[in-house]
Amino acid sequence: MTKLLSETYKKTKYKLRDHGSRSVNDLKVVIDKVEPDRMIDFYGQGFIINDFEDKVARILGKEKAVFFPSGTMAQQIALRMWCDERKIYRVAYHPLCHLEIYEQDGLKKLHNIETVLLGEKDRLFTIDDLKKIGTDISTLLIELPQNCIGGQLPTWDELSEILVYCKENNIKTHLDGARLWEAAPYYKKELNEICREFDSVYVSFYKSIGGVAGAILAGPEEFMNQSKVWKRRYGGDLISLYPYILSADYYMTRRIEKMKIYYEQSMELAKHFNSVNKIYTIPKIPVSNMFNVHFSKNIQNLESMLIAVMKRVDVGITPYFNELEDGYVFDISIGDAYGKIPKGKLDRCFDELNTQINKIM
Amino acid sequence: MTKLLSETYKKTKYKLRDHGSRSVNDLKVVIDKVEPDRMIDFYGQGFIINDFEDKVARILGKEKAVFFPSGTMAQQIALRMWCDERKIYRVAYHPLCHLEIYEQDGLKKLHNIETVLLGEKDRLFTIDDLKKIGTDISTLLIELPQNCIGGQLPTWDELSEILVYCKENNIKTHLDGARLWEAAPYYKKELNEICREFDSVYVSFYKSIGGVAGAILAGPEEFMNQSKVWKRRYGGDLISLYPYILSADYYMTRRIEKMKIYYEQSMELAKHFNSVNKIYTIPKIPVSNMFNVHFSKNIQNLESMLIAVMKRVDVGITPYFNELEDGYVFDISIGDAYGKIPKGKLDRCFDELNTQINKIM
Numbered sequence: 036m037t038k039l040l041s042e043t044y045k046k047t048k049y050k051l052r053d054h055g056s057r058s059v060n061d062l063k064v065v066i067d068k069v070e071p072d073r074m075i076d077f078y079g080q081g082f083i084i085n086d087f088e089d090k091v092a093r094i095l096g097k098e099k100a101v102f103f104p105s106g107t108m109a110q111q112i113a114l115r116m117w118c119d120e121r122k123i124y125r126v127a128y129h130p131l132c133h134l135e136i137y138e139q140d141g142l143k144k145l146h147n148i149e150t151v152l153l154g155e156k157d158r159l160f161t162i163d164d165l166k167k168i169g170t171d172i173s174t175l176l177i178e179l180p181q182n183c184i185g186g187q188l189p190t191w192d193e194l195s196e197i198l199v200y201c202k203e204n205n206i207k208t209h210l211d212g213a214r215l216w217e218a219a220p221y222y223k224k225e226l227n228e229i230c231r232e233f234d235s236v237y238v239s240f241y242k243s244i245g246g247v248a249g250a251i252l253a254g255p256e257e258f259m260n261q262s263k264v265w266k267r268r269y270g271g272d273l274i275s276l277y278p279y280i281l282s283a284d285y286y287m288t289r290r291i292e293k294m295k296i297y298y299e300q301s302m303e304l305a306k307h308f309n310s311v312n313k314i315y316t317i318p319k320i321p322v323s324n325m326f327n328v329h330f331s332k333n334i335q336n337l338e339s340m341l342i343a344v345m346k347r348v349d350v351g352i353t354p355y356f357n358e359l360e361d362g363y364v365f366d367i368s369i370g371d372a373y374g375k376i377p378k379g380k381l382d383r384c385f386d387e388l389n390t391q392i393n394k395i396m
Numbered sequence: 397m398t399k400l401l402s403e404t405y406k407k408t409k410y411k412l413r414d415h416g417s418r419s420v421n422d423l424k425v426v427i428d429k430v431e432p433d434r435m436i437d438f439y440g441q442g443f444i445i446n447d448f449e450d451k452v453a454r455i456l457g458k459e460k461a462v463f464f465p466s467g468t469m470a471q472q473i474a475l476r477m478w479c480d481e482r483k484i485y486r487v488a489y490h491p492l493c494h495l496e497i498y499e500q501d502g503l504k505k506l507h508n509i510e511t512v513l514l515g516e517k518d519r520l521f522t523i524d525d526l527k528k529i530g531t532d533i534s535t536l537l538i539e540l541p542q543n544c545i546g547g548q549l550p551t552w553d554e555l556s557e558i559l560v561y562c563k564e565n566n567i568k569t570h571l572d573g574a575r576l577w578e579a580a581p582y583y584k585k586e587l588n589e590i591c592r593e594f595d596s597v598y599v600s601f602y603k604s605i606g607g608v609a610g611a612i613l614a615g616p617e618e619f620m621n622q623s624k625v626w627k628r629r630y631g632g633d634l635i636s637l638y639p640y641i642l643s644a645d646y647y648m649t650r651r652i653e654k655m656k657i658y659y660e661q662s663m664e665l666a667k668h669f670n671s672v673n674k675i676y677t678i679p680k681i682p683v684s685n686m687f688n689v690h691f692s693k694n695i696q697n698l699e700s701m702l703i704a705v706m707k708r709v710d711v712g713i714t715p716y717f718n719e720l721e722d723g724y725v726f727d728i729s730i731g732d733a734y735g736k737i738p739k740g741k742l743d744r745c746f747d748e749l750n751t752q753i754n755k756i757m
Contacts, residue, residue, distance in 0.1 A: 060432035062639060071421035104465055108631025141629030145506045241635055248634045268502030269630055270469025273609045274602055278423060278639035 036338055040354060043342045047351035049380060051304065054245040054370035062247055062278060065285045075277045079263060083277050087284050088251065094291075095236050096227025097253035101262050102280055104271050106213055106239050107138050109252040112265040113235045114174055115146045116258060117207040121173035127151040128176035129160055131183035133211065159187050162197050170204040178211035179218045179229065185317040185366065186214065186325035191222055198232040210236040214243050214368075216291055217323040220298040234258075240283035243297070243324060244290055245370060249279035290371075297324035297369040304367065307385045312392050325368035328353070332362045340391050350376060350384040397699055401715060404703045408712035410741060412665065415606040415731035423608055423639060426646045436638045440624060444638050448645050449612065455652075456597050457588025458614035462623050463641055465632050467574055467600050468499050470613040473626040474596045475535055476507045477619060478568040482534035488512040489537035490521055492544035494572065520548050523558050531565040539572035540579045540590065546678040546727065547575065547686035552583055559593040571597040575604050575729075577652055578684040581659040595619075601644035604658070604685060605651055606731060610640035651732075658685035658730040665728065668746045673753050686729035689714070693723045701752045711737060711745040 045056060076084035084102055092100035103109040111134065118124045126142075128134065130152040134142050142148050151168050154160030159181055177197070180186035189197070201208045210233040212218075219226055230236045235254035240246035252262055266272045301321040308316050313331040330337055337356065345352055356365040376384075406417060437445035445463055453461035464470040472495065479485045487503075489495065491513040495503050503509050512529050515521030520542055538558070541547035550558070562569045571594040573579075580587055591597045596615035601607035613623055627633045662682040669677050674692040691698055698717065706713055717726040 056433075057436055057438075057636070058432065059427065059430050059434045059436060059638065059642075063427050063430075063432050066420065066424050066427055069420050069424075071419065071424050072417075073420045075418055075420060077418075103631070105631040105634055107628070107633075111631065137628075138631075139625050139628045141631070144629055247639065248636050264500050267468070267498075267500045268505055270464070270466040270472065270499075270502070271631065272468075273466055275418070275609050277420065278608065281420075 036355065039342060040338050040356075043345050044351040044354035047345050048349045049376040050351035050372040051376070052351070052353070052367050052370065053372055055372050061245070062282055065282045066278075068285070069281060075275050076280065078274055079266070079272055084280055087280050090284070091238070091251045091287075092253050094226055095230045095238065095251075095253045097230060097236060098256040099259035100251045100253040101259050101266065102276060102283075103250045103252055103266060104248065104273065104276060104279065106133070106211075106237050106250040107141065108266070108269050108271045109237045109250045109262075110134060110176070110209070110211060111138070111142050111145065112262050112269065113209050113237065113252055113254070114142060114148060114176065115265065116261055117174040117209065117234070118146070118148055121205070121207065123171060123173040125149045125151060125172045126174040126176060127153050127165070127168060127172045128211075129153060129178060129181060130156045131181070132176060132178060133182075133213065134176070136183075157184060159184070159189055161189075162193065162200060165197060165200065170206060172206055174207040174209055174234075175201050176209045176211055177233075178213070180214055180323040180325065182214060182325070185327035186217065186321065186323035186368070187318055188218055188221055188322045191224070195232070202232070207234045208232065209234060212236050213239040214323065214325070216294050217243050217297065217325065220295040221322040240279070240287060243294070243368065243370065244283065244286045246282040246286045247279055249276065249283045293371075294324065296374070300324070300373050301326060301367070301369045304369065304373065307381065311385060311389045314388075314392070324370075325366060327364050327366050329359075330356070330363040334363070334392060335395055337363055340395060344384065344387045344391055348380060348384045348387055350380055352384070352388075397717065401699050401703060401717075404706050405712040405715035408706050409710045410737040411712035411733040412737070413712070413714070413728050413731070414733055416733050422606070423643055426643045427639075429646070430642060436636050437641065439635055440627070440633055445641055448641050451645070452599070452612045452648075453614050455587055456591045456599065456612075456614045458591060458597060459617040460620035461612045461614040462620050462627065463637060463644075464611045464613055464627060465609065465634065465637060465640065467494070467572075467598050467611040468502065469627070469630050469632045470598045470611045470623075471495060471537070471570070471572060472499070472503050472506065473623050473630065474570050474598065474613055474615070475503060475509060475537065476626065477622055478535040478570065478595070479507070479509055482566070482568065484532060484534040486510045486512060486533045487535040487537060488514050488526070488529060488533045489572075490514060490539060490542060491517045492542070493537060493539060494543075494574065495537070497544075518545060520545070520550055522550075523554065523561060526558060526561065531567060533567055535568040535570055536562050537570045537572055538594075539574070541575055541684040541686065543575060543686070546688035547578065547682065547684035547729070548679055549579055549582055549683045552585070556593070563593070568595045569593065570595065573597050574600040575684065575686070577604050577655050578659065578686065581656040582683040601640070601648060604655070604729065604731065605644065605647045607643040607647045608640055610637065610644050654732075655685065657735070661685070661734050662687060662728070662730045665730065665734065668742070672746060672750045675749075675753070685731075686727060688725050688727050690720075691717070691724040695724070695753060696756055698724055701756060705745065705748045705752055709741060709745045709748055711741055713745070713749075
């Protein structure tokens with residue numbers, strides 16, 4: 036795969052994914068609406084940060100919330116604190132957990148915490164996977180939806196069973212809710228209902244929300260007060276975090292209610308992909324605003340084919356794909372961009388994709 | 397001390413300290429000058445971050461620079477890496493080093509690194525202090541200027557002697573240059589000359605520079621590449637740091653040349669303070685843009701006296717002070733605000749201070 040694919044994607048007028056290209060404008064529209072002399076946050080203090088923390092705590096139904104520059108920092112700290120509380124320096128999570136694959140082993144290098152991988156890479160873990168590893172762990176981390184496998188979610192009953200098991204066995208539960216907003220429509224639950232049985236929750240503001248960066252960790256008051264000490268230790272207690280907070284608040288307010296629409300659009304778009312020869316999605320019917328798109332291995336020249344289609348119909352399909360043993364894959368997550376594509380263009384995009392693939396076969 | 401002091405300070409039209417009140421406007425003026433569709437940084441990549449890193453590396457005369465959200469993060473990482481290289485988990489610094497008093501022991505809690513305090517709290521450490529502790533340390537951290545004692549600086553010869561000693565004894569040297577910009581006028585040296593003999597350097601962009609937040613760590617290329625791994629581990633490798641980078645670049649460009657003026661104004665202002673009965677500054681003659689102001693213990697009602705003077709002359713002297721055994725102290729660091737005070741107002745401010753103090757005595 037060359038740079039040409041992502042460059043072609045960038046140049047298309049319409050896009051299947053996300054909210055459009057990230058740029059300085061994301062921040063500019065936010066800052067333009069703020070009083071220039073508005074008092075800013077100062078080392079975690081001030082209305083600008085504390086009001087937002089309170090707002091998100093209420094949404095998630097937790098006692099207290101603390102704003103962090105990143106989820107990486109917030110989640111490592113949460114796990115460390117639960118380990119300290121249980122005096123067991125061992126946590127369990129999915130093999131494709133963010134902490135395991137994207138954080139250069141921060142949890143292990145900074146805290147000497149052992150990790151136990153549950154189940155297999157290509158599916159959700161189950162209560163049976165959990166039972167197999169025994170109860171000598173301080174914390175179970177559950178990611179809802181599970182990003183790397185197309186945003187899959189356990190059923191509400193499966194999730195509840197796991198949470199009850201943990202409670203019975205004195206295992207703390209942490210919710211990796213990087214994209215939690217997207218899980219609510221499928222569960223037909225409010226966010227606070229989903230969070231209720233978790234001991235702590237992290238949410239992100241730049242993924243489905245589309246803010247500049249930033250995260251919230253929420254949980255019991257004393258736990259959250261202690262998290263501020265760790266935030267300082269990590270160098271995350273910046274003199275000012277307001278560029279992230281203001282944009283998080285702005286985009287959360289505007290997009291939290293759209294998650295149901297994204298979810299419906301995601302099911303619609305997956306149907307389009309699945310109608311094309313040699314393409315299928317995982318999950319087949321999405322349960323959030325995201326899914327993975329798989330192409331058969333016997334599609335030659337996938338890159339030039341995608342480039343040709345994107346150029347012809349002016350719709351960006353994907354800026355990248357990864358090679359697997361049995362094919363190719365990329366992920367789609369629906370944001371504001373999808374709704375802007377005229378219906379006719381979308382149909383043409385998939386007609387063209389179908390035609391090209393049949394031509395190649 | 398009540399809130400009234402800081403509130404009165406905030407309301408004054410003119411101020412002795414800093415660049416004026418920090419507000420959203422600091423960012424707004426920066427963002428307004430940027431093309432809205434300008435491509436932004438993406439996990440440490442992109443012109444917006446890499447060009448700025450290169451620029452600062454050149455200014456500091458180091459092979460490579462990496463932008464961090466905070467100095468706390470940057471410095472802990474630098475010390476950890478030098479400890480790893482030397483396989484000695486012990487570092488030495490001043491008793492009022494930022495890592496020792498403001499970081500909730502992050503260095504110890506996250507890295508299990510032992511610290512050795514050099515000399516006394518109320519003075520710079522000397523080469524004799526260093527020789528006393530032996531050479532079983534991986535790194536010596538030197539803060540230039542030493543913030544907590546009024547921005548004091550060792551003479552160039554003393555500094556050189558310490559750096560030579562470290563080199564001879566295979567001790568790495570790290571420069572805590574949070575306010576390094578301010579040291580250049582006194583030494584009459586370029587920044588790269590000051591940094592030359594240090595193995596690594598950190599500089600801040602929100603202190604004397606007045607940006608929103610952010611820091612640079614600079615050093616040898618391989619060392620800096622490894623620092624990016626640690627930055628990821630800490631959760632400091634944000635998807636976007638551009639709000640901090642753009643403001644750092646903007647204010648650095650505008651203020652780096654003003655450091656000499658701030659230094660001269662600092663000497664002038666210290667003279668004003670020292671002319672008042674029962675007040676003295678440390679150092680008596682500042683060596684940077686900052687100094688500490690001491691009031692004798694026998695000044696009763698210092699707070700109400702300061703409030704009265706600030707209200708009467710509309711010049712903000714200080715928003716706070718700390719109590720010591722033998723008096724009271726606050727720090728002054730000169731920025732753009734000082735130069736905006738009309739000469740007559742400044743004289744009146746100190747006349748008034750003198751009158752009030754003599755009245756009290």
